Amino acid sequence: MADATDTPSGRDYRDTVFLPETPFPMRGGLPQKEPLILEQWGDLYGTLRAERQKQNAPLYVLHDGPPYANGDIHIGHALNKTLKDFVVRSRFLLGYDVDYVPGWDCHGLPIEWKIEEQFRAKGRRKDEVSKDEFRAACRDYAGKYIDLQRDQFQRLGVVGDFANRYATMDFASEAAIVAEFHKFKNSGQLYRGSKPVMWSPVERTALADAEVEYHDHVSPTIWVKFPVTGASDDHPDDLLSFRSSTPSIVIWTTTPWTIPANRAISYGPDIAYGLYEVTAMEEGLEFEPWARPGDRLIVADKLAEDVFKAAKIAAWTRVYDINPSGLETAHPLAALDSGYGFSVPLLAGDHVTDDAGTGFVHTAPGHGADDFEVWKAHGHHEVPDTVDPDGAYYPTVPLFAGLKVLETEGKKTGKFGPANGAVMEKLIEAGNLLARGRLEHSYPHSWRSKAPIIFRNTPQWFIRMDEPLKSGDTLRETALNAIDATAFHPAGGKNRIRSMVEGRPDWLVSRQRAWGTPLAMFIDKQTGQPLHDDAVDARIVAAVAEHGADVWFTAPDSDFLGAHDPARYEKVQDILDVWFDSGSTHAFTLDPRTAEHGYSGNRPAHWPADLYLEGSDQHRGWFQSSLLEGCGTRGRAPFKAVLTHGFTLDENGEKMSKSRGNTTDPLTIIKESGADILRLWVALVDYSDDQRIGKQILQTTVDAYRKLRNTVRYLLGALAGFDEAERLTDYDQFPPLEKFILHRLWELDAQVRQAYAEYRFQDVVRPVLEFCSGDLSALYFDIRKDALYCDRPDSVRRRAARTVMDEVFARLTAWLAPLTPFTMEEAWTTRFPDAGTNCARVIPETPGQWRNPAEAERWAGVETVLEVVNEALEAARRDKIIGGALDAWPTVTAPAELLAPFDGLDAAEVFRTSGAELVTGGEAVTVAVNLADHPKCARSWRRVPDVGSDPAYPDLSARDADAVRFWDQTH
Structure with a gap:
């Protein structure tokens, strides 16, 4: 001015x-x-809810997937909780009464490790600490980080019912989780099975699929000969006597340590196999190969050349076709110890392919899912126990007792131990190692410890996926139907979780750890079956609600069993998979939460939730455990919709x-x-x-x-x-x-x-x-x-x-x-x-x-012309033709259709100039920037013809004079 x-x-x-x-x-x-x-x-969440409830607003429920209570929040937490807050606040904005109860996951291995470290720093091993003291330390640790993270989330601006937050370690929560577990127990969906499960020797517990991730790993590879010892009548007469050289079936494996557990060899019924005789070895080698001319080897025809190349075999002759059915072999270590003196049968298996290896699969039923299934399918029931919970061979394992498969202590924790090397040396000694090498491949690791895991036969508790429920459908079928009834954001999440549920094994729910909710049940020693007694279950749940889960480990069995004879029953000491914990959270947050549940406020039931929101990795984790828990106990998913987000990377991706x-x-x-x-x-x-x-x-x-x-x-x-x-x-x-x-x-x-x-x-x-x-x-x-x-x-x-x-x-x-x-x-x-x-x-x-679409169309046209005018004015400023737009009086020439939007508008007002002339003509917009040749208004700086038209204000335009007169009269 x-x-x-x-x-x-x-x-x-x-x-x-x-x-x-x-x-x-x-x-x-x-x-x-x-x-x-x-x-x-202050209590913003309480204010918002009270306001909406006065308006009888419709209820919307977002159920919080619980973050883990250890450490400060990281960028993943911030993304997740902010997205949830967007949902909560936007639903309030849209007129809903929004129910959102923040929660925390408290049980599990990461906290156990921290507490173990604390005790070790004080010179105390975990086994020297009572379970009570250990669990109390875990509880204190989790409580500290719940408080810390709560404050950090609130500083981020997150609103929710923090006053009534939930935690899986709350007594009421633990009681609810036990009650949910009892529903599975009493419905017959729970069973104890002894079969290979993913086992972490470092963590000394079984792991579920959701707790496993895959990383590149270099493994030793070996080709092993299993000498044929018997054949059915339909095999050639000279198979076992040809030139007095015993033929061998060759297997290939990346886990030499599992050879002591071998009990069979699997073959593919549709694969073509042949008996091959070695006629010459490669020359000029720096080492002496283990194969010899005259050796007779049985392999898949498609893979024979690869096998011989690995064994440094230069020439061979294919003798004739071989049908593996009816063959038997000796264990490759039988010559060194009578403990391996059993016969190793050939078993048909659909899992065998001729894509790699030898076309035969070394079968250790205690260390592989396919191995276990094919062993059982052929009528075998005894599964050998070879490796103990600490990743070492049991004392009963011939030649290798006590050797470590995986190191679980010291600087080498999580590294493979001496077992692989020891087994290979014994195979060489027995004359049955044909070749060896190294392979980089994807290998399973614990999601938490990042240490390699093994498949290990161990008794565990499972929930059946394929047994009919009361509805007649199996848990798998019920879950798949629930997925189809759920809205997914983005939509691709549906196919992802669906494929996981379609192919997943039975739900492994037991863990051999200390910090968690127990499988609070008794087993009848005579029948091996869980005790089904509503009164016993009620006493257990009531005790846990009053004293917490610790009471299960400290109270006498008689406190729970009532009239039952304690001597007849075994108390299960395992704890539940933490995914069962978090998968059960809907039961004590979406169901009624009242004072009797340990909460200060009353909250009506609203089940299922409108939305679950977590990272995309939870398709295999919390989304899936919640889905299975809800379907197993209530016949449907505890959510109507699922929203997933990706992971946060650095600026370089x-x-x-x-x-x-x-x-x-x-x-x-x-x-x-x-x-x-x-x-x-x-x-x-x-x-x-x-x-x-x-x-x-x-x-x-x-x-x-x-x-x-x-x-x-x-x-x-x-x-x-x-x-x-x-x-x-x-x-x-x-x-x-x-x-x-x-x-x-x-x-x-x-x-x-x-x-x-x-x-x-x-x-x-x-x-x-x-x-x-x-x-x-x-x-x-x-x-x-x-x-x-x-x-x-x-x-x-x-x-x-x-x-x-x-x-x-x-x-x-x-x-x-x-x-x-x-x-x-x-x-x-x-x-x-x-x-x-x-x-x-x-x-x-x-x-x-x-x-007003017409006005929108008009201004789209106006802006097309305005863009050209602005460019011309800017050029005139740069060239010092004008000092500012108000010094200009442009002439704009354009076709009629381009000037039509200016009908009823003041072009100078639109251009921010003192004046403007619009001229119809030409094929495009052209602008001539002319100087405004009029006096300058002292108030608005416009150069317009009516400056001085009001005698009372000779230096103002008529508009400005009128405004100043109004000002003078009102001030």
């Missing part, structure tokens, strides 16, 4: 200009401001690792930039895929935040003093530009509501950002500055602009409240300090009258 010295009258008109005024600062200062807003909110130094700490982001920056990053990414984060990406997020903040700040300044008396209520009075912005609000309102309803948060923030930077900042605000600053307050144009800006403010602060709640709260309370929290609002209803 002009200085007083610029005006002929000498008057300073700055006081008469209606410049924006607001205490809302340009810089957010979020790290300092957000904690203050959190204090002001690589997995984050503390050792690599490429992690991003959410607490550091909050401390340096504020929680709203982190939340805005979550809103901007496509969470359904893996996302990236780092300094550069966060800087882009900060830039986007500034655009939002500056838009809101401008609105606050422009709306200073706006009240209902000023509001323009007659839609027909709005100028075309205001009608266009109202149409955009109508359009965005539908998009935002739909996007929130479908959990597409990116489709909320990106269109709103584009609206702020495009329609508002680059078009509307720029065009309307002159009217806002210089029109008299009661003018229709200024009233229309301020009315529309009020509507924009009302919607922006609502639309963005779930995503950047701190900033929108600050903006709302800056303008309405006594109106209550912004978080309690619902999206304002948008009148259908605002829909």
